[in-house]
Amino acid sequence: MADARNGYALIEYLRQIATADRLEELQAVLRAAPRRLVGAQGATFVLRDGDRVFYADEDAASPLWKGQRFPLEDCISGWAMLHSQTAVVPDIHEDARIPQAAYRPTFVRSLVMTPIGHPSIAALGCYWDHVRYPSDADVALLHAVADAAAEAIDRIGLDGAPVAPTLAE
Secondary structure, three states, rough: OOHHHHHHHHHHHHHHHHHOOOHHHHHHHHHHHHHHOOOOEEEEEEEEEEEEEEEEEEEEEEOOOOOOOOEHOHHHHHHHHHHHHOOEEEOOHHHHOOHHHOOOOOOOOOOEEEEEEEOEHHHHHHHHEEOOOOOHHHHHHHHHHHHHHHHHHHHHHOOOOOOOOOOOO
């Protein structure tokens, strides 16, 4: 839930994003900040890699998909990037966009996946271990981080990251 503490935390995270001068520094903020801002049990930073997504980093209660690649069309991060829309999924078992087999062995029960950039070149994901209806304030916090991340990526570039910066939609 957003409150004054989250406001101060958001300001600090935005400062860290704005001063990052390497992708690794940016990733360090993007894997941790979203989780802390919205009280999630997990967060991930996903990069677009041609017609696939690459789960570049994560901070989670237990391992999820760090280092793995999936077709854009087969995962919720790809959906968010392809549609340039935030996916809010209160219950993963009730959403057809969620590949149930991939989530079955995990703790994840609800999530928010926010695209980064226009066109989308990355995404931020937050995961909860229970059915949860994220507040508008939580989604707005994640959008603020994603917008700052897009500016940082434009400024510092992806420097060898496995991503095609533009794709025909």
